[in-house]
C-alpha cells in the first residue's frame with residue numbers, strides 16, 4: 122500500500138520545506154505543488170549547486186522524478202519560463218517530467234500592476250507582499266473572471282476575454298490609484314506569445330495523479346508558504362491568498378483526502394516571518410539580529426531581512442490541529458548552537474487571562490503577552506550531525522520539550538542545508 126504525504130510549513134513560510142522535500146523526495150516518484158506561485162522560494166543545496174525553486178516543485182532537481190504543478194497554483198508564464206531556463210543552464214532538463222494543470226489560473230501583467238498600486242496606496246498598512254501578482258490572480262479566480270491555462274488552447278477566445286479584462290482593470294486602477302492604462306492589444310499579444318510555451322506541459326493533473334497512485338506510485342505534495350500565511354487559517358489579513366495548509370493539497374490537485382496518508386509539518390527550531398503582521402514571539406533588537414545573521418535569514422527571492430523570534434508552542438499546536446500533523450520535522454537546529462539559553466513561547470496572556478489557543482483577532486495577537494519557558498542551551502556544534510547519539514543531550518532535551526508541548530512526534534531534525542545533513546528520529550514516517 123503506497124503512502125502519499127503532504128509536507129506543509131508550520132509557521133510563516135521559509136521553514137526549510139525545500140531542503141526537507143528534497144531529502145524526502147528520494148522515496149517518492151512524483152512531487153506536486155498545490156498552491157501559491159512564484160512567491161515561494163524553496164532552497165535546495167546539492168553538492169556545490171544551489172537551487173531556489175519558486176514555481177517548480179522541488180522534486181525537479183532529481184532527474185528521475187516527475188514534477189506536477191496543480192490547479193491550485195497561480196502561474197506567471199514568464200516566471201515559469203525563466204525558471205525552466207535557469208534550470209536548463211544548470212544542466213537539468215524538465216523535458217518529459219513536468220506537468221502543469223490545465224485548470225491552473227494565470228497571472229497576467231495587470232495583476233502585478235494592480236498589486237503594486239494597491240500596496241503603495243496602503244502606506245503603513247501594507248501587507249508586504251512579494252509583488253508577484255499572486256493575490257490579484259486569486260481574487261479574479263474567486264471573482265469567476267480569471268483566465269486559466271486551458272484558455273490558452275483557444276487563442277481567439279483568449280484574446281477576447283483578455284482584452285475585456287484589461288479594459289476593466291484600466292478603469293479600476295485609474296479610478297482608485299490614478300494609474301496609467303495598459304495597452305490591451307499589446308499586452309494580450311505578448312502574453313499569448315509567451316504563454317504558448319506552456320501548452321506542451323498542460324494536462325489533467327487530477328487524472329494523472331490518481332492514475333499513478335492506482336499504479337502504486339507515491340506522491341509527495343509540497344506546500345508553499347506556511348499555515349499562518351494560509352488564507353483561512355493564517356493571521357488574516359496578513360496572509361497569502363491560497364490554501365497553504367494541508368487541506369489545500371486536495372483542492373489544489375484534484376486528489377481526495379482519503380488518498381493522502383500523512384501530513385508532515387516543517388518548523389524551524391525558532392521562528393521567522395517576512396512581511397507585515399503579528400508575530401507574538403518576535404525577538405526585537407540585538408537578540409533577533411543575532412539569529413538573523415547566524416541563520417542567514419534573508420528572503421530567498423526578495424532578499425528582504427526576515428523578522429526573527431522564538432519557537433511558539435500555541436502557534437505550533439494550532440498548526441498541528443488544522444493540518445492534522447502526523448509528525449514534525451524541525452530545521453535549523455544548528456543555528457541555536459551558540460545560545461546559553463533558548464526561550465520557548467509557552468503560553469499567551471491577555472488582560473490577565475492565560476490561554477494556549479491561537480486567537481482569531483489580529484488585535485488580540487498584537488496585544489498579547491507571551492510567557493516563555495527557558496531551555497538550557499547546548500553550546501556545542503550540531504552542524505551536519507546525522508546520528509541521534511551525536512546530538513548533545515541538551516539539544517535532545519530541547520527537541521523533546523517541543524514535541525511534548527506541541528503533542529506531535531518529531532520524525533527528523535535538520536542540521537544543515539544539504540540533503541544528508543539530518544538526523545532521523547523516526548524513519549517510519551517514510552514506510553509505506
Ligand code: GDP
Pocket residue numbers: 130134135136137138139140161162163164165166417421452453454455456535536537538
Ligand atoms: P522554504 O521556503 O521553506 O523552502 O525555506 P527557504 O529555502 O526559504 O529558507 C530556508 C533556508 O535555510 C535556506 O537557505 C536553506 O538552505 C536553509 N536551511 C534549511 N535547513 C537548514 C538547516 O537545518 N540548517 C541550516 N543551517 N540551514 C538550513
Ligand code: IMO
Pocket residue numbers: 130133134135136160161162163248249250251252253255256344345346347350359360361362395396397
Ligand atoms: P515559501 O514557500 C515566506 C508572505 C509575504 C507577505 C505575504 C503575502 O518560500 O515559504 P503574497 O506575495 O503571497 O501575496 O504575500 O506572504 N510570503 C511568504 N513568506 N515564505 C514564503 O514562501 C512566502 N510567500 C509569501 O512576505 O507577507
Ligand code: MG
Pocket residue numbers: 134135136161162163164421
Ligand atoms: Mg522560502
